[in-house]
Amino acid sequence: MATRDQPLDADGTRARRLRLEDVAAAIGMSPSSVSLALSDRPGPSEETRRRVREAADRLGYRPDRTARLLARRRTRLLGVMLDIRSPFHAELVEDLHQASEGRGYDLVLSTVTAGRDERRAVDALLDFRCEAVILLGPAVSVSQLGALSRQLPVVVIGKQTGADIDVVRAADDLGVAQAVDHLVGLRHRDIAFVDAGKGPIASLRRRGYRTAMRRNGLTGSVRVVPGGLDERAGAQAAHALLESPELPTAVVAYNDMCAVGLQDAFSRAGVGVPEQVSIVGYDNSTLARLAHIDLTSVDQDAEQLAAHAVQVAADRLENGRGAAEEFVLTPHLVVRGSTGPAATA
Amino acid sequence: MATRDQPLDADGTRARRLRLEDVAAAIGMSPSSVSLALSDRPGPSEETRRRVREAADRLGYRPDRTARLLARRRTRLLGVMLDIRSPFHAELVEDLHQASEGRGYDLVLSTVTAGRDERRAVDALLDFRCEAVILLGPAVSVSQLGALSRQLPVVVIGKQTGADIDVVRAADDLGVAQAVDHLVGLRHRDIAFVDAGKGPIASLRRRGYRTAMRRNGLTGSVRVVPGGLDERAGAQAAHALLESPELPTAVVAYNDMCAVGLQDAFSRAGVGVPEQVSIVGYDNSTLARLAHIDLTSVDQDAEQLAAHAVQVAADRLENGRGAAEEFVLTPHLVVRGSTGPAATA
DNA sequence: GCTTGGATTTCAAGCGCTTGAATTCCCTGT
């Protein structure tokens, strides 16, 4: 092989990585014994294990994962597809690391970006020989999901898919219901909901709103305002509300961005938050936590979502396939300064 | 091997991955020929190449990267250590993908989190047999960096390290200088700087401020206010300024978060932004771009930083080691609504 | 004293792919 085909070491010399054989030579035993000792399997005597550990440590030996994975049939690698720009995904990844570590799996991350669609991101994961993949809020089609799940276990976090695939998600309807209940507890009755079209998530949240209003005997006050996912949409919704005959005393927004848009538009119009209008967001994003935004918001509990997802993936790998399951976790409301008692007229 | 040691396929059957041999058999040739054809090296005839491609496509063959990497000496893998919660890192990763693709390298991501320090994040990268690592804003010690760079090429993005290592960063002093010049162009003379302690980055920005003020003949108006990296620190700085004998007409903040804190504290105190005080942030983060924050800010040009970093890493791998270099790119100011003409007294 | 069997250790055959060297094939040139 040509010299230039081999990466150079930092100082320009050839790298000579330590092999299992070197450790074996150091203690005068066979590579097999060392291998067995290092992976804690029966065979080697206690004395041998000790010497192997000592030598490996002393020499700074690190097994070559590539070779190991080729020889073993398993990689114990879970692939995670995410959007690296999403703070919510960031949180999930943190928790996924924690959860997978506990079960002896490693994670490999692959992000979707402008020039890198979901298909490519997943292909990269497959190239690493992941045994299962966890998809964070994928937009991929049902048929593609189906095809993928025929190759390896697939777990989707965050939304229903329509495909026959394991899903772990938060109960969005209950989340919104909690927001409504919180507001009702503060004596609000005129509570509006700012919507975001007809995606599966939006529908669920809207339904949660309607149901909660009805349960609180407020069917007459139901008001769904068209909105969207971003700030601008929130601001527009705020203007629509400002121009309506009567301003609601509280608004539940589709998500935090939208809520911030509302918050800002109201402030600019001289409407005090929460003095005149209380606002609740959704996602409990870092945005909501900023001191001057200080938004009451619904938290999806990333930690639990992550823990469940890893659990499901590991189960599939270890116990084979049963029917696809859907795990629906209950989110919880984080109360901050954007909600307060209803202004009594 | 016990059955349960092998991951099950999605449908519970044993997975039987397609091998090179299968493709070879399909067209009645040897694995060698197929291997050569698939990796575009001299040997196989045009006709053979065509047939190989066709068969590989038809069968849906994907080379086993693990085996390939074991056989080749190179992985063509660049490791990236990042903090997944940082929007700036997210941007860099996007651009790193783009840049590395162009040079035929793949990326493997490893994030630092609460329970996963830099050492572990880098170890994970080494386990994947990365040939070089790119560290985004590492906090690791100089000695550890040195040790790492003895194992493989290391490129740091974002800050000077003090170690003998390649660095790619934006000229923070020039960035702040641009902010000052912009404000001077708007006839501001009383321009304060909100600081963030004594880190290398903070020092550089502070120096940039001082130098630019001097160059504009405003040495007498230099005012450095202690601040910090977050919103709260910005708000505190704003209060300090409000209580000072004279309010500056413009403030350059250490970063966007800090700027947002200032912005908010001023608004609450009834001081108009930018009517009475103009504010400039640093990072051009997504925060700065939010419509209602709309912050003039300094952009570090992630795209260029990323492109350079990949270039440097690839050069080290392909041409060996020379003296460590520092690449300093010029950032640029993005003007938005938080800056305006100085109020003429 | 020699077999027996459990505990250790080692052997050797891969895992799926790459690649220098060897082989085969098919023309040319004489």
Place this chain on the structure above:
DNA sequence: ACAGGGAATTCAAGCGCTTGAAATCCAAGC
């Protein structure tokens, strides 16, 4: 008609590790 030679193909030896099977060791049992 046949040696010579370049192109195309195949052989075979790994890459560094795992692991079922074989070999070795040693103390107990008859």
